[in-house]
Amino acid sequence: MKVQVCIIGGGPSGLLLSQLLHLQGIETVVLEKYSREYVLARIRAGVLEHGFAKLMREAQCGERMDREGEIHKGFHIAHDGVMDHVDLFKYSGGSSVVVYGQTELTRDLYEARERMKGNVIHNAEDVTPHDLNSDAPYVTYRDGDKVVRIDCEYVIGADGFHGVSRKSIPKDVLREYERVYPFGWLGVLSRTKPVSPELIYAKHERGFALCSLRSQVLSRYYIQVPLTDRVEDWSDDAFWAELKRRLPGEVAARMITGPSIEKSIAPLRSFVAEPMRYGRLFLAGDAAHIVPPTGARGLNSAASDIYYLYHAMVDHYKKGDDAGLDGYSKKALARIWKAQRFSWWMTMLLHRFPDNIPYDDKLQETDLAYLFSSEAAQRSLAENYVGLPF
Structure with missing residues (x-):
């Protein structure tokens, strides 16, 4: 098989890039390690920047998102028993976010690829890129006992943190930066009416909590837990009780609880x-x-990568202009590090760190007090939350 672009990874990033390039007449193949059902069973965040939503429409995949997605012009931060409101629309200059589950977004992309007879290969085992530093790279994968070779001009590694793509870069070339936080999020999905029409981020002495939603009948809730906790340690009743403890009284009182559809610790x-x-x-x-998922930047950062790659590939194939490809890493990383800073800041602001000293607690309190006393601080939060320009 020979294509122009071989994409490793059939999640939303790989599918979106494949769809966008297909619309421009650029031939792609997508290799996914798992089955379509497995990919769609992943429960992930669903807050989309306005720029991401626009990109989905450009990919001709935004119809259901626009019909069923929830437009949010703000969110709440609960702390010290009170609820402060962040007006995204006001402080970002009229922008908002779309709450639309990543599973549904991925399903839309799969269906679009099917409509256009896009080449998406599932259960591709032992995917391996070759000769990446040459003018003739290729990718192999195993289909049962048969090894299949794909010759291509470019390889896109969209196969996640544990994928093969990043590991294909020599160690003396690659530099990695990492911070691991001393806690996780226990998330529960339930078929219940959301407790609030807008997200509620809660800072509490017992730990962070988040009230989110997928639709008007599907709710997603999270609580901060130690890394030593297991899903089996948390019954539904124990989860609901702990979540209510971390929320203002009036919010906890109106919360509708029910059996969990999905429960996991990230x-x-x-x-x-x-x-x-x-x-x-x-x-x-x-x-x-x-x-960290605190600032809802994960999927959105991936979308900015796809935006840059899409335009760079179009410029290469349509205009013979390689400036976008040559500048991709530098341009993408500039935006990524801004998203890293914002996610780190929100995580530090709202979570209870086990090794905090009283000085750290006072700084958190002061940071929150400053946020809601300063329009400039709220403008900065809103600008980052709705999405920085591509």
Whole structure:
């Protein structure tokens, strides 16, 4: 098989890039290690920057998102028994975010690829890139007992943190930056009416909590837990009781609880790999960077990578202009590090750190007090939350 672009990873990043390039007449193949059902079973965040939503529409995949997604013009931060409101619309100059589950977004992308007869290969085992630093890279994968070779001009590594793409860059070339946080998020998905029409981030002495939603009948809630906790340690009743303890009384009183549909614990880390290009290989999304979910930057940072790659590839194939490809890593990393800073800041602001000393606690309190006393601080938060320009 021969294509122009081979994309490793069939999550939202790889599918979106494949769809966008297909619309421009650029031939791609997507290799995914797991089945489509497995990919769609992953429960992930669903707060989309306005720029990401625009990119989905450009990919002709935004119809259901626009019909079913929740437009949010703000969110709440609960602390010390009170609820302060962050007016995103006001302080970002009229922008908002779309709350739309990543599972649904991925399903839309799969269906779009099917409509256009896009080439997405599932259950591709032992995917291996070759000759990345040459003018003729290729990728092999195993299909049962058969090894299949794909000759291509470029390889996109969108195969996540544990994928093969980043590991294909020599260690003396790659530099990695990482911070692992001493806690995780226990998340519960329930078929219940959300407690609030807008997200509630809660800072509490017992730990962080988040009230989110997927729709008007599907809620997603989180609480901060030690890394030593297991899902089996938390019954539904114990989760609901602890969540209510961390919320203002009036919010807890109106919360509707129910059986969990899905329950999982996600560790928190910040991670960046540099550079994001090696020869004919370009990294995108979690293959190159991870953020804590606090600021909803993970999927959105991946979308900015795809935006840059998409335009760079179009310029290369349509205009013979390689400036976008040559500058991809530097341009993408500049925005990624800003997202890293914002996610780190929100995580530090709202979580209870086990080794905090009283001085640290007072700084957190002061940071929150300053945020809601300063329009400039709220403007900075809103600008980052709705998404910095591509």
